[in-house]
Amino acid sequence: MADPAGTPFDARELRQVLGSFVTGVTVITTVDAAGKPHGLTVNSFSSVSLDPPLVLWSQSLNAPSHPVFLQAERFVVNILADDQVEISNKFARGNADKFAGCATDPGLGGVPLIRGSAAWLECRRMESFRGGDHMVFLGQVERIERTGRQPLVFGGGRYLVAQPHDLGALLTESGPNIARLQAVRLATRAVVELSDEIDETLGLGVWGNHGPTIVRWEEAKLPVSDNLRTGLVLPVLTSATGLAFAAWLPPELSAPFIDAELAQDGNDQFLADARGLPERLAEIRSQGFVRLVGIDDFTELYGRSISALSVPVFDPDGAMVLALTAIGASDRLDTSDSGKVLVGMLRCAATLTQRLRGSSAPASP
Incomplete structure (x- = not known):
């Protein structure tokens, strides 16, 4: 345990410790005012409340798509399946067109749903507030669907497979x-x-x-x-x-x-x-x-x-x-x-x- 005064640590050490917390992998999608789709890979996703149904996720203030999400009325949480590692990697990079070759269906408000995902949560953005070098987005879930496919898992800096304990x-x-x-x-x-x-x-x-x-x-x-x-x-x-x-x-x-x-x-x-x-x-x-x-x-x-x-x-x-x-x-x-x-x-x-x-x-x- 750290001493009462606290032990200094750097960002790399913090990242490694946070990596001990295993998460699912999502791609958050939305559309801009012109109807162009945008998306990014996110594992900082969490449920907040069941009544009302609220979820949150966070995005770096330096992300290229940050201004779009800050103005968007809606977003979709695409919970990736365990065979969608390539999609996760694709949306984690700053590609010019991340949706090229990615099959989608239109959701509420035209926001894309990525085909083959384990589940989808279609949300209306309720609030956004700054937390350090990230913006936290709070959304109310308006429509859901689950396929029963195994979800993709991430922890310790690599993709993992979810299995029964x-x-x-x-x-x-x-x-x-x-x-x-x-x-x-x-x-x-x-x-x-x-x-x-x-x-x-x-x-x-x-x-x-x-x-x-x-x-x-x-x-x-x-x-x-x-x-x-x-x-x-x-x-x-x-x-x-x-x-x-x-x-x-x-x-x-x-x-x-x-x-x-x-x-x-x-x-x-x-x-x-x-x-x-x-x-x-x-x-x-x-x-x-x-x-x-x-x-x-x-x-x-x-x-x-x-x-x-x-x-x-x-x-x-x-x-x-x-x-x-x-x-x-x-x-x-x-x-x-x-x-x-x-x-x-x-x-x-x-x-x-x-x-x-x-x-x-x-x-x-």
Whole structure:
């Protein structure tokens, strides 16, 4: 906390702190006296009152369209959908004609409604008053429409995806399949953030009808391969994801798949490795993760030798529901115990397990 006298800060620091508050993204539109449309991207939008229905937003005094909005009688709040990032970027720039190529429909007073938005609020401007280097506009909502599309989200200086907040309490009241789906939704955001942090390709694995299955990839800046795809079914005994499930799933679930792989590959070395499988799985459980280094089994898929790490995520009952897996070129991926990849993955998996359990106690398998 700041001391009573206050700690000095600059505009950049303030912007970063304010960026911690996640918002939706809107484009505010209006028309000038000649009927020409104007618009700009705004996330300083807020509801004020339901009775009467009032909303507000603010605009920089230096914005080129500020004189137009200051005189306009009406404006529309176009709440953008999650596939309208291009529109958001377009209206955030000082283009000569922001509406070129942007499909619109006329609203009240001829003010344009941007097609494909998540929702629209058509407003009459009630008041405007100065607040520092911005003008705050207060409007009364006269007509609304909502499409049910997912809204675009912004925070921390980048666009985000809105997802349900799955609490552990919900999982404990659900069947195993619903619990797994909720776990995947919860883990998806975490994987995006972790991949950003460590700049490695990460996958989310589940135990499907055909064994270990990747349901989500998040690529590093330097992709491992063009062949990454969701729905990829992996072998149990030669993939990090498969070995993680073999180590922590009940044996009756994994045994049929292991037996099938053994029957398919009859070379002596493979069978010798299989005989040592119980000890290997026990070692994996003791370590808390799977590490494979310099694997050539997937050369046809990835085009190179790879290394991989996989860590388990557990549900409230202590059952493994997800495998968090990192893959990378053997000469590039750091698989060491103290490396940022494994440390970050273990931290992420523990946090997910803790959240799924709905407890603040340290997570452990």
